Amino acid sequence: MKYQSQKVAYAYFLVAMALFAVQVSDGLLAGWIYVMPNTLSEAAPFNVVRMLHTNSLVVWLLLGFFGAAYFLVPEESETELFSPTMAYAQLAILVLGTTGVVVTYSFNLFEGNWLLGTQGREFLEQPLWVKLGIAVAAVLFLINITMTVLKGKKTAITNILLLGLWGLVVLFLFAFYNPENLAIDKQYWWFVIHLWVEGTWELIMASILAYLMLKLTGVDREIVEKWLYVIVATALFSGILGTGHHYFWIGTPGYWKWIGSIFSAFEVVPFFAMMSFAFVMVWKGRRDHPNKAALLWSLGCATLAFFGAGVWGFMHTLHPVNYYTHGTQITAAHAHLAFFGAYVSLNIAIMSYAMPILKGRDPYNQVLNMVSFWLMSGGMVFMTFALTFAGTVQTHLQRVNGDGFMEVQDQLTIFYWMRFGAGSVVVLGVLIFIYALLVPRKEIISQSGVAAE
Ligand code: HEM
Numbered sequence: 001m002k003y004q005s006q007k008v009a010y011a012y013f014l015v016a017m018a019l020f021a022v023q024v025s026d027g028l029l030a031g032w033i034y035v036m037p038n039t040l041s042e043a044a045p046f047n048v049v050r051m052l053h054t055n056s057l058v059v060w061l062l063l064g065f066f067g068a069a070y071f072l073v074p075e076e077s078e079t080e081l082f083s084p085t086m087a088y089a090q091l092a093i094l095v096l097g098t099t100g101v102v103v104t105y106s107f108n109l110f111e112g113n114w115l116l117g118t119q120g121r122e123f124l125e126q127p128l129w130v131k132l133g134i135a136v137a138a139v140l141f142l143i144n145i146t147m148t149v150l151k152g153k154k155t156a157i158t159n160i161l162l163l164g165l166w167g168l169v170v171l172f173l174f175a176f177y178n179p180e181n182l183a184i185d186k187q188y189w190w191f192v193i194h195l196w197v198e199g200t201w202e203l204i205m206a207s208i209l210a211y212l213m214l215k216l217t218g219v220d221r222e223i224v225e226k227w228l229y230v231i232v233a234t235a236l237f238s239g240i241l242g243t244g245h246h247y248f249w250i251g252t253p254g255y256w257k258w259i260g261s262i263f264s265a266f267e268v269v270p271f272f273a274m275m276s277f278a279f280v281m282v283w284k285g286r287r288d289h290p291n292k293a294a295l296l297w298s299l300g301c302a303t304l305a306f307f308g309a310g311v312w313g314f315m316h317t318l319h320p321v322n323y324y325t326h327g328t329q330i331t332a333a334h335a336h337l338a339f340f341g342a343y344v345s346l347n348i349a350i351m352s353y354a355m356p357i358l359k360g361r362d363p364y365n366q367v368l369n370m371v372s373f374w375l376m377s378g379g380m381v382f383m384t385f386a387l388t389f390a391g392t393v394q395t396h397l398q399r400v401n402g403d404g405f406m407e408v409q410d411q412l413t414i415f416y417w418m419r420f421g422a423g424s425v426v427v428l429g430v431l432i433f434i435y436a437l438l439v440p441r442k443e444i445i446s447q448s449g450v451a452a453e
């Protein structure tokens with residue numbers, strides 16, 4: 001660790017990992033309820049479990065991004081963080097908000113209350129007071145990280161990371177706008193949901209991957225920067241108007257069918273570029289970095305993001321296709337592999353790289369970490385295929401033949417069992433990953449002299 005204040009990242013990563021475990025366990029429970037529908041129907045109904053699953057996902061990914069920024073910005077900018085105290089205060093607010101969310105959802109408190117009650121828009125269910133807390137935490141974060149960059153060196157990596165993080169926070173403000181009219185509500189809701197994962201978060205992903213490639217492969221900074229600019233340009237060009245792929249059937253004008261289809265088709269480009277970038281860097285790189293686990297996760301991230309977001313996204317993004325597949329298990333298949341490939345794996349990659357450094361030791365338990373990569377990735381890929389088959393059958397029976405929704409669901413049971421099986425493997429992988437990162441053990445593969453890097 002070159003800068004003392006990088007230590008802040010450690011606290012963020014710990015909370016993120018704890019929530020990661022909660023997130024996948026809730027997913028597994030939701031998957032179990034799918035096959036055994038009466039499970040906990042009073043104590044923990046499906047809608048509550050699902051909310052916990054998706055919200056904890058988003059919160060831990062954000063905590064991971066914040067931690068990553070606090071870890072890499074001091075090093076890139078060659079200066080200490082502007083204020084570690086502020087960073088810890090920000091974390092405390094986020095932990096308080098998260099606890100509030102869990103308690104409110106689990107016990108269904110304050111129903112209908114404008115400030116304290118659940119708000120009921122998918123992913124943005126948090127009560128208003130939690131949203132306000134998130135906004136305050138976000139502002140603290142932006143001040144802290146921007147001041148750090150301003151007082152230090154500016155690199156392409158920090159510039160693009162900052163652009164992504166500012167965009168992320170500004171777009172979150174649309175979470176506060178909830179118009180009565182459902183069509184308008186949805187239009188703005190996608191400003192957060194879509195423009196995060198297919199816009200600002202992509203910039204964050206590109207810059208963190210670039211940082212990892214720089215460290216792990218030892219290629220020249222100039223080469224990394226050229227790729228970075230191409231990725232960012234194509235991501236913004238395609239992703240902003242690509243929002244149109246969610247405007248096909250919500251009551252917006254018909255021209256969105258074409259704008260959405262055409263621009264979102266180009267969204268494949270930045271994901272393809274990121275995958276090519278990662279492999280070309282490893283191929284060109286001269287450095288034989290001992291942290292093989294971080295490298296594996298970085299390559300896995302770029303690859304699975306290309307398939308989950310790029311390929312599985314393209315599969316249903318053209319309006320004549322989406323007309324049939326909208327809101328089926330095809331969507332769930334894409335949602336899982338895209339989130340896992342792009343953002344879960346990205347966080348795991350930077351954690352795998354940073355944790356040994358933060359703890360001031362060699363990369364340890366690498367074999368175990370790599371085992372967790374194959375369990376998680378294998379599990380997610382299997383789950384994606386199971387849901388894709390389920391979605392194909394569902395689309396045919398429900399949208400082509402016109403059978404009833406629940407009747408069709410009954411026929412998909414076998415796929416939901418497969419999802420549960422795959423999900424169990426994912427959860428096992430997550431537990432092994434957390435163990436590998438936190439419980440130190442020397443191994444043959446680790447070499448000395450890396451802790452300083
Ligand atoms: C890191 C891994 C995971 C990620 C990134 C993830 C992500 C998501 C997302 C984004 C959704 C909302 C999907 C949508 O709106 O289409 C969702 C729902 C869901 N997930 Fe996961 N999930 C993960 C792990 C799991 C696991 C291990 C299971 C276990 C079986 C699971 C089961 C479910 C279920 C049952 C739903 C609800 C689907 C529905 O409402 O029909 N997830 N997950």
Ligand code: HEM
Pocket residue numbers: 122197198245246264265267268305309310312313314315316317318322325326327328331334335338339342343
């Ligand atoms: C890492 C990037 C991405 C993530 C995390 C992601 C995640 C998601 C999630 C969670 C949903 C379900 C939202 C909901 O209805 O609740 C969704 C829907 C959708 N995504 Fe993505 N996505 C990504 C990239 C892409 C890309 C690149 C494309 C197109 C090439 C795409 C095309 C779509 C489409 C068309 C839908 C709507 C599905 C429907 O009509 O039901 N996505 N995505």
Ligand SMILES: [Fe+2]
Pocket residue numbers: 194198242243245246
């Ligand atoms: Fe989208």
